[in-house]
Amino acid sequence: MSSTSQHLLLSPAELAYLHGSLSLTTPGPIRPDGRAPAQFRPLTAETGILPGTNGSARICFADGTEAVVGVKAEVEKTPVSPYEFVASTEGRKDHSTSIPQKKKGRKSKKPTEDEETTMDVDDEDDDEEEAGDGSAAVEKVRGSPDWVELSVEIPGLRDDDSGTVFLTSMLTEALLADGEFVKKLWINRRFHWKLYLDIILISPPLSYPLPLLSLTTHLALLATRLPRLKSEADEDPMFDDDWAAATFLYPRQDTSSGKASNKSKQSSAAAAAAAPASRPPITLLVMAVGDNIIFDPSKEELAVADSAVAVSVAEGPSSESEPESDSIPATTTKRNLHLLSVRTIDPPSRLTPPGVPNSVNASAWGTMTAATPTTTTTPASANEGGAAKHPDARVTETEDVVGVWKAPRGGAKFAMLGAMVAKVLERGGVAEEVLDGLEGVDLG
Amino acid sequence: MPITILQPSLAPPPKPRHEDSHSDSEGGADLEGDIAMGRPAKRARTQDSSIMTPGEIITDDPQWMRGHGTYVIPGASSNTILSSVAGTLAKTNKLLSVRPLRARYTPEIGDLVVGRIVEVQAKRWRVDVGGTLLAQLPLSAINLPGGIQRRRTETDELQIRTFFSEGELLVAEVQQLYNDGAAVLHTRSLKYGKLRNGVFMSVTGTGGGGGGGVVRARRQAFTLDISGTDEVSGSEKIDVVLGVNGYIWISKHIEGEGAAAETSGPGITRIEESVGLNVYSSQNDIIPVDTMREIARVRGVITALVENGLRVDEEMVIKGYQEAVEMAKEERDSADTLWLGGERGKRLTKALVGR
Numbered sequence: 001m002s003s004t005s006q007h008l009l010l011s012p013a014e015l016a017y018l019h020g021s022l023s024l025t026t027p028g029p030i031r032p033d034g035r036a037p038a039q040f041r042p043l044t045a046e047t048g049i050l051p052g053t054n055g056s057a058r059i060c061f062a063d064g065t066e067a068v069v070g071v072k073a074e075v076e077k078t079p080v081s082p083y084e085f086v087a088s089t090e091g092r093k094d095h096s097t098s099i100p101q102k103k104k105g106r107k108s109k110k111p112t113e114d115e116e117t118t119m120d121v122d123d124e125d126d127d128e129e130e131a132g133d134g135s136a137a138v139e140k141v142r143g144s145p146d147w148v149e150l151s152v153e154i155p156g157l158r159d160d161d162s163g164t165v166f167l168t169s170m171l172t173e174a175l176l177a178d179g180e181f182v183k184k185l186w187i188n189r190r191f192h193w194k195l196y197l198d199i200i201l202i203s204p205p206l207s208y209p210l211p212l213l214s215l216t217t218h219l220a221l222l223a224t225r226l227p228r229l230k231s232e233a234d235e236d237p238m239f240d241d242d243w244a245a246a247t248f249l250y251p252r253q254d255t256s257s258g259k260a261s262n263k264s265k266q267s268s269a270a271a272a273a274a275a276p277a278s279r280p281p282i283t284l285l286v287m288a289v290g291d292n293i294i295f296d297p298s299k300e301e302l303a304v305a306d307s308a309v310a311v312s313v314a315e316g317p318s319s320e321s322e323p324e325s326d327s328i329p330a331t332t333t334k335r336n337l338h339l340l341s342v343r344t345i346d347p348p349s350r351l352t353p354p355g356v357p358n359s360v361n362a363s364a365w366g367t368m369t370a371a372t373p374t375t376t377t378t379p380a381s382a383n384e385g386g387a388a389k390h391p392d393a394r395v396t397e398t399e400d401v402v403g404v405w406k407a408p409r410g411g412a413k414f415a416m417l418g419a420m421v422a423k424v425l426e427r428g429g430v431a432e433e434v435l436d437g438l439e440g441v442d443l444g
Numbered sequence: 445m446p447i448t449i450l451q452p453s454l455a456p457p458p459k460p461r462h463e464d465s466h467s468d469s470e471g472g473a474d475l476e477g478d479i480a481m482g483r484p485a486k487r488a489r490t491q492d493s494s495i496m497t498p499g500e501i502i503t504d505d506p507q508w509m510r511g512h513g514t515y516v517i518p519g520a521s522s523n524t525i526l527s528s529v530a531g532t533l534a535k536t537n538k539l540l541s542v543r544p545l546r547a548r549y550t551p552e553i554g555d556l557v558v559g560r561i562v563e564v565q566a567k568r569w570r571v572d573v574g575g576t577l578l579a580q581l582p583l584s585a586i587n588l589p590g591g592i593q594r595r596r597t598e599t600d601e602l603q604i605r606t607f608f609s610e611g612e613l614l615v616a617e618v619q620q621l622y623n624d625g626a627a628v629l630h631t632r633s634l635k636y637g638k639l640r641n642g643v644f645m646s647v648t649g650t651g652g653g654g655g656g657g658v659v660r661a662r663r664q665a666f667t668l669d670i671s672g673t674d675e676v677s678g679s680e681k682i683d684v685v686l687g688v689n690g691y692i693w694i695s696k697h698i699e700g701e702g703a704a705a706e707t708s709g710p711g712i713t714r715i716e717e718s719v720g721l722n723v724y725s726s727q728n729d730i731i732p733v734d735t736m737r738e739i740a741r742v743r744g745v746i747t748a749l750v751e752n753g754l755r756v757d758e759e760m761v762i763k764g765y766q767e768a769v770e771m772a773k774e775e776r777d778s779a780d781t782l783w784l785g786g787e788r789g790k791r792l793t794k795a796l797v798g799r
Contacts, residue, residue, distance in 0.1 A: 009560060011612040012726045013640035020728070021736045030736050032643050034744040034782035042448040042786040060452070062751070062785055353611065355726045361606065403728035430447075437447045 010303055012355030016405040019304040023290030032300060038423075038430050040296040043215070045441045047223035055224025055249070059216040063298070066202040067212050069220035075187065075237055076147070076194040143182025143192075148175060150197040152213065155204055167210060170343055171199065171217060174281040174312035177340035181280070184249055188234045193226060207299040208345075210310055214283035215438065221280040223443045224249040248443075250279060279435060281314040281340055286420045287347065288412065293423050295430055305347035307412030311424045312340040313431045335432050337425050344412060355405040448786055496527040496542050503540065511541030549574045549689035551627035555618045556664040558639070558687035559629065561608045567601060569608055571616070574646070574689040577626040581608075581616060585630035587637070589724055607724050613639040615665070615685050615693065635665070637723040641731060642683070642695025645743055647750045657750060658686045661757045667697050668765060670738040680735045682742060684761060692746060692756075694739050696731050740782055741768055748789030749796075760796065767795050 021030040029037055041061045050056035053070040060066040152168045175181050185193040199217055201209050225246040227239035287297045287305040302308060316336040400406060424431050506523040510516055513529045531544040559579060563570035570578040583596050586607060608614060616629035616636050631637050647657055668682040681697035745764040749756050772781040784792060
C-alpha cells in the first residue's frame with residue numbers, strides 16, 4: 001500500500017459533490033470532465049524520440065502530464081553457476097566456453113539463488129538430448145530479474161520517496177511477474193542483454209502517474225529494437241552493425257514491416273518461439289466509488305475514491321497455449337490476457353478532513369439565531385439545539401449525512417475488487433482496447 | 445471507445461515553406477544569430493506570430509523604448525533590449541513590450557476572485573488565488589454568521605476554523621493591495637463567502653497574453669438557465685463564478701445566494717434580515733441528477749474553450765453551453781455526449797467562432 005500523492009487540498013463540499021456525482025447509479029457516474037466511466041483521457045503518443053536509446057516513447061495526456069521512457073540495452077555476461085548443467089552442450093560442436101560443464105547427474109543439486117527465479121530445467125531435457133539436433137531452438141531459455149533495471153523519476157519527489165519507490169516496484173513487478181519478459185533478453189548461455197528502463201515524468205504529477213508511466217513503458221518496449229545477432233550458440237555474441245536489421249524485442253505479428261516478421265527465426269530464437277504474440281504488460285488504475293468502476297481517474301476523482309486498484313495485465317500467446325491457472329478462459333478471442341498482479345492503492349480520500357453537518361456547525365446557522373432554520377433539506381437540522389449549546393463542537397464521529405463529506409473507511413470490498421479485475425480483463429474490455437490503441441501507434 | 449491515441453502535432457501552425465527559403469536566399473547577416481531556428485530573419489514582418497524567449501535580443505536600435513516584459517543590461521553601453529519573458533512582441537508607437545504567454549495572476553482592487561484557504565493564522569487566513577503571493581483574508585473582513593455587526597472578539601479568533609478551514613473554497617473581492625503585490629480580500633457581502641454545491645476548475649487567468657483564459661469583464665459571476673434543455677425537469681439554474689484569477693466555480697443555483705445573486709438584493713445593511721444564514725455551511729444540498737450533468741457540461745465547455753485558446757467570459761460560456769446542448773441533441777444515440785474533449789471540443793469551438 002502506498003499513498004497516491006502529495007497532499008491534495010479540496011474542500012469538504014467539493015468532495016461531497018464529487019462523491020455524489022461519481023456514485024450515481026441510474027444514469028451512471030457523472031465525471032467532472034464528462035468522460036464515460038471507462039474512457040481514458042485522450043493522449044498523444046509517439047515513439048523513437050530519443051536517438052541514443054534502443055527504444056523510446058513519449059506520451060502526453062491532454063491535461064498536460066507527459067512522460068518519456070527510454071530503453072537502453074547492453075550485453076552482460078551471465079554468471080554461470082558451476083552446478084548448472086545445460087543438456088544440449090553435449091551435442092554442440094563449438095566449445096568456446098571455458099566454464100566447466102558438469103555431468104547430467106549433478107543436476108539434482110540444490111539450485112543456487114539465481115536459479116530459483118528462473119524457469120526450471122526439468123526432466124524433458126533427456127529427450128532433447130537424444131534428439132541431438134544441436135540447434136539453439138531446443139536450448140532452455142532462462143532469465144533473471146536482475147537483467148532489468150528500472151528507474152522512475154517524478155519531478156519534485158526524491159527518488160527514495162515512498163511514492164516513487166512504490167511506482168518503481170509496481171512497474172517492475174508487472175514486467176517480471178510472469179518471467180516471460182526476461183527470457184527475451186537471453187542471448188546464449190553465457191551472455192544476456194541487460195535492459196535499463198528510464199521512466200521520467202516530465203510534467204509535475206497532475207494526477208497519479210501510474211497509468212501514464214505504464215503505457216509509456218509499454219510503448220517504449222514495443223519500439224525497442226536490439227541489434228541482430230550474427231554469432232551462433234555460445235560464442236561471444238557478434239551483432240549486425242546495420243541498425244535497420246535490428247529486431248524488435250516484441251516482434252510484430254502480422255504487420256507489413258518485413259524486418260520485424262523474420263525475427264522469430266533469428267536471434268535468441270527460443271524466446272520468440274515461446275511467445276510469438278506477447279505484448280509488454282500494462283498497468284491500469286481502476287477506482288471504485290459506490291458501485292461504479294471508473295478508469296483512469298483524474299486527481300480530484302481519485303480524491304473521493306472508495307478504493308483504488310492497480311491491475312497489471314499481460315498478453316500471452318495468442319492461440320491455444322496451455323491454460324494457465326490464473327488466465328481468463330478466452331479461447332476464441334484474439335488476445336489472451338492474463339492477470340499479473342493486483343495492488344491496492346491508498347487513495348488520498350482517506351486523509352481528507354470530514355465535512356461538518358449543519359446540525360453541529362455553529363457558524364452555519366449563527367450561534368444565537370439558530371432557532372429558525374430557513375432550510376429544511378436535511379433531517380439532521382432537527383437537533384440543532386445541541387449545536388447552540390456547544391458552539392465549538394467539531395464532531396468528527398458523525399453518522400452519514402447526505403451532502404456531507406466523510407472519508408471512506410476500510411479497504412476495498414472483495415466483490416468490488418473482483419468486479420474491477422473482471423472489468424479490466426473482460427472480452428472487448430478496457431485492457432484490450434488499450435492494447436489495440438497502443439498497437440496502432442506508429443513505431444517509426 | 446475508451447481510449448483515443450493521437451499523433452503528435454506541431455503546436456503552432458507551420459509557416460509557409462517558401463518564406464523560409466526566401467529568407468535564406470537573402471544571404472544577409474543573420475541578426476538573430478544562432479537562435480534563428482527557421483524563423484524569418486526579419487522579425488518585423490511576422491512579429492505577431494513569433495514567440496520571444498527570455499534573454500532573446502529584441503533589437504539594438506536606439507530608437508525603441510523598453511516596456512513590460514523587457515530589460516536592458518545595466519551598464520552596457522549598447523541599447524540592446526532583451527525579452528525577459530516568453531511571449532509575443534507588442535509595439536505601441538516606439539514602445540516595445542513582450543506580452544507573456546502565460547503568467548500568474550496579478551491582483552487588482554475590485555477583482556472578483558475564487559480562492560482556496562491554505563493556511564489559518566490567528567486573525568487571518570492565507571488564501572491561494574493563483575498569484576505569486578498568497579492573498580490574505582483578515583478575520584475582520586468577513587461577515588459573521590447571522591449578519592451580526594460587532595467587533596471581532598477572542599472567541600471569534602478561537603473559532604476561526606469554523607468559518608473557513610484549510611482547503612475550503614471561497615469567493616471574495618480584492619480590497620487592497622500591498623506594495624509587493626499581495627492582495628487583501630474581503631467577503632463582506634452576501635454575494636461572497638464559502639462555496640458549496642458544485643465543482644471547481646482552474647484555467648489560465650488574466651495576465652496571460654495567449655488569448656485563452658478568463659478575462660476581466662463587466663460581470664464575472666452569472667446564472668445559467670439550464671431549463672432550456674428538454675431533459676432537465678423543473679427550472680434549475682447553474683451559477684458560474686469566473687474568478688479573474690482563473691479559478692472557476694460552477695454550482696447549483698440557490699435563490700438569493702451566491703456571487704451571482706442580483707445586486708439589488710439585500711445589501712450589507714440588511715444582512716440580518718436576509719436568508720444568508722448558512723454562509724459557512726459545508727453541507728451540500730440535494731442536487732438533482734440533471735443539474736449535476738449540466739454542471740459537468742458547463743465544465744466541459746470551459747475546458748474546451750481554454751484548450752482551443754478562446755477567452756472565457758459570460759458570453760462565450762453561455763454560447764458555448766447552448767452549442768454543447770445542441771451537439772448533444774444531435775448525437776443522442778452515442779453514449780458520451782457529455783465529453784467535450786479532443787475532437788468534440790474542436791467542433792464546439794469551431795461552431796462558436798464561426799457564428
